[in-house]
Amino acid sequence: MTTDFRRYPDLASRDLAGSVVSADDELFAPRQSLLVPGPAVAVDAFGHSGKVYDGWETRRRREPGQDGAVVRLGVPGVVHGVVVDTAFFRGNYPPFVSVEAVSVEGYPRPKALADLEWTTLVPRTACAGDQENLYPVTSDRRWTHLRLTLHPDGGVARFRVHGEARPDPRHLVGTVDLLALENGGRLLETSDAFYSSPANLILPGRARTMGEGWENARRRGAGNDWALFALAARGEPVLLEVDTSYFVGNAPGQVRVSAADTESGALDEPGSWWDLLPVVPVLADTPHRFVVPSRRPATHLRVDVYPDGGLSRLRCWGELPTGEREQLERRFEESLPSGHRAFPVQSAAPLVSPALGLGPA
Numbered sequence: 001m002t003t004d005f006r007r008y009p010d011l012a013s014r015d016l017a018g019s020v021v022s023a024d025d026e027l028f029a030p031r032q033s034l035l036v037p038g039p040a041v042a043v044d045a046f047g048h049s050g051k052v053y054d055g056w057e058t059r060r061r062r063e064p065g066q067d068g069a070v071v072r073l074g075v076p077g078v079v080h081g082v083v084v085d086t087a088f089f090r091g092n093y094p095p096f097v098s099v100e101a102v103s104v105e106g107y108p109r110p111k112a113l114a115d116l117e118w119t120t121l122v123p124r125t126a127c128a129g130d131q132e133n134l135y136p137v138t139s140d141r142r143w144t145h146l147r148l149t150l151h152p153d154g155g156v157a158r159f160r161v162h163g164e165a166r167p168d169p170r171h172l173v174g175t176v177d178l179l180a181l182e183n184g185g186r187l188l189e190t191s192d193a194f195y196s197s198p199a200n201l202i203l204p205g206r207a208r209t210m211g212e213g214w215e216n217a218r219r220r221g222a223g224n225d226w227a228l229f230a231l232a233a234r235g236e237p238v239l240l241e242v243d244t245s246y247f248v249g250n251a252p253g254q255v256r257v258s259a260a261d262t263e264s265g266a267l268d269e270p271g272s273w274w275d276l277l278p279v280v281p282v283l284a285d286t287p288h289r290f291v292v293p294s295r296r297p298a299t300h301l302r303v304d305v306y307p308d309g310g311l312s313r314l315r316c317w318g319e320l321p322t323g324e325r326e327q328l329e330r331r332f333e334e335s336l337p338s339g340h341r342a343f344p345v346q347s348a349a350p351l352v353s354p355a356l357g358l359g360p361a
Helices: 002-007 031-035 110-114 198-202 322-335
Strands: 019-023 067-085 096-102 119-126 132-136 142-151 158-165 186-190 225-243 254-260 273-281 287-291 298-306 313-319
Touching: 002 067, 002 132, 002 158, 019 031, 019 110, 031 067, 031 158, 067 096, 067 110, 067 119, 096 132, 119 142, 186 198, 198 225, 198 313, 225 254, 225 273, 225 322, 273 287, 273 298, 298 313
Parallel strands: none
Antiparallel strands: 019 067, 067 132, 067 142, 067 158, 096 119, 096 142, 186 225, 225 287, 225 298, 225 313, 254 273, 254 298
């Protein structure tokens, strides 16, 4: 079904440092609103340019052409689908949209991106107003930037890019967080996400509120709540962080973290799992760190909370064995599109003249 791709994370989200690096026009509403986490809200106000919208809106075109915005993904990856949400845009939404992609290394400026050869992910397709428009993508290549084009103009509230993170393995050196979304970790399944999803546990940085973590409903029956993750790569965990910050009266009483290696057995076989952290009590509103007693390769991680309760972050620090790193590098290279371009990092000119004795020698 077309909605399946939304089980993958939004690679363009501001939570992952995604950014709208350029737009042809944003007279009515700013382009950066496209990537704000959470749904758009209705704004009952008028500004100098007209009605205020929570989204991106261009002026009415009076000449041929179309308006576009270029998005740098917070985490490059393989795109499985995009959502063009036109919430509250009822008489001013674009009747058609298209989406293109490009893959680059380095930090090119918008003008340099405009001159590249872009690959079409979603051809010019009809778009409806005041709703989420879902467009599946079949490309298996890794992309760093997407261009959303409005035909010819109009407003879009949110732009979501759902896919699998595919970071450059050259950046995964030393001890890394094998579970982090920005490194390629991903939530696969959970027992309950009533208030908020355990996908929040692997976002960058520390949670700033309880709402930025995972909170399940109060359990009234037997059992306990849990979440299952795929690690970024087959690595060896060495340190765990279980953070209950901001969960003051609704933290778990106990927590357990276990791991499995799909090269040794299937995930549905109980014998495939072993404890990285046995059942231990945890405190409310506290980051906890636990050293993993023995090193062993793992591909998946499961956290169990007893009987229920919320966590703000979960980290699994570890290392990639040489053989696993080589496999990761091959997979990365195979996913690059033929037009992949590397932009060299250029040195900046001195801000102050060296002749004055104030700048770099």
